[in-house]
Structure formats: structure tokens, C-alpha cells
Amino acid sequence: MLIIDWKPRFDGGVPARQSGRMGRKDRPIERPAVQADPIFAPTVDRLKATLGVDRGMLLPWLHAVQAEFGYIDDRIVPVVADALNLSRADVHGVVTFYHDFRRQPAGRHVVRLCRAESCQARGGKAIERAAVQKLGVAMGNTRADGQVSLEPVYCLGLCATGPNALVDGMPVSRIDAARLDRLIDQVNA
Ligand code: FES
Numbered sequence: 124m125l126i127i128d129w130k131p132r133f134d135g136g137v138p139a140r141q142s143g144r145m146g147r148k149d150r151p152i153e154r155p156a157v158q159a160d161p162i163f164a165p166t167v168d169r170l171k172a173t174l175g176v177d178r179g180m181l182l183p184w185l186h187a188v189q190a191e192f193g194y195i196d197d198r199i200v201p202v203v204a205d206a207l208n209l210s211r212a213d214v215h216g217v218v219t220f221y222h223d224f225r226r227q228p229a230g231r232h233v234v235r236l237c238r239a240e241s242c243q244a245r246g247g248k249a250i251e252r253a254a255v256q257k258l259g260v261a262m263g264n265t266r267a268d269g270q271v272s273l274e275p276v277y278c279l280g281l282c283a284t285g286p287n288a289l290v291d292g293m294p295v296s297r298i299d300a301a302r303l304d305r306l307i308d309q310v311n312a
Pocket residue numbers: 237238239240241242243277278279280281282285287
């Protein structure tokens with residue numbers, strides 16, 4: 124019979140074997156103390172007090188950081204890892220896995236175009252090509268003047284009225300050339 128000694132990924136270096144001599148891999152990882160950047164220190168202190176330091180609270184921590192700063196700065200990753208006793212790689216992996224976490228500040232306006240199947244079947248690809256050209260920014264980027272970010276989103280639950288977008292968090296449906304032009308005027312204003 125195959126027996127798998129499974130350990131959760133976020134094991135924080137906790138020894139798996141509780142008796143006998145510990146191998147090198149089982150020893151707790153000793154990490155140098157992480158000094159929070161003064162910009163982040165008050166936020167980190169507040170999150171410790173309000174959300175606690177259980178490693179299972181990583182997602183609420185990251186959402187709170189993004190809500191406060193608008194994005195998750197690379198410099199706060201080691202601080203969060205230290206507070207929750209996770210590795211930097213664990214925190215970095217979560218930040219980069221979820222599309223909703225930003226690693227750069229967003230533009231003043233955020234246009235999110237639906238790229239899921241139903242919207243694509245309703246002309247979403249052509250709308251995206253036109254949006255890229257008229258906004259002057261590639262998908263997944265923020266325009267150099269900081270006015271607008273163009274991002275993909277994968278289904279807004281409004282499939283019957285596609286192609287759809289979210290503009291600054293508000294849904295816009297049945298996008299055609301005329302509606303796209305109005306939307307672009309709105310974000311360029
Ligand atoms: S596919 Fe676009 S809203 Fe569902």
C-alpha cells in the first residue's frame with residue numbers, strides 16, 4: 124500500500140517528526156527579523172490587531188493591503204510573510220496567482236473587458252481590439268499617463284447581455300462600437 128506523508132504547503136517549517144532526531148529538512152527555518160518599511164508599519168500593526176496572525180488569514184490580509192494602498196507592493200510581501208509565519212515564496216505565489224491582486228498602482232480609471240466564452244462569441248474580441256487601439260494601452264497594462272488601466276475579466280455573470288465590461292466597478296453591457304466610444308470618452312475626460 125502506498126502511504127503518503129502529506130503536509131500542508133504552509134507548514135512554516137514545523138517539524139513533521141515529533142520524536143527522534145530531526146533531519147535538516149525538519150528543523151524550523153530561522154529567518155532574519157523583517158523590519159517593516161515605515162510606510163507599511165501602521166497598516167501591518169493594525170492588521171495584526173484586527174485580523175490576527177494565523178497563516179489562514181493570508182487572503183484577508185492581502186485584500187486589506189490592496190484596499191488600503193490600491194495594490195500590493197513587492198516591499199510588503201516579506202513583511203506579511205513574517206507576520207503570518209509564511210515564506211515569502213508562499214505569499215508571492217498567492218499574490219501572483221489571483222488576477223484580482225495588483226502589483227502596480229491602477230490608473231485613475233479601470234476598464235475590465237470580459238474575455239470569457241459567451242462575451243467572446245458575442246463580439247468581445249473585436250471590442251477588445253478596438254479598445255486597445257482607441258485607449259492606446261495594451262491589455263493588462265496601465266497607460267503611460269496613468270489615466271486608464273485595461274484589464275481582462277473572466278465572466279461577470281451577465282453572459283446574456285454581452286459583450287460586457289466593468290468600468291470603475293460598474294457593469295456596462297451590450298458593448299458595440301458606439302457604446303465603446305462613449306465609454307472611452309468617459310475615461311479620457
Ligand atoms: S462571458 Fe462575459 S459575462 Fe459571462
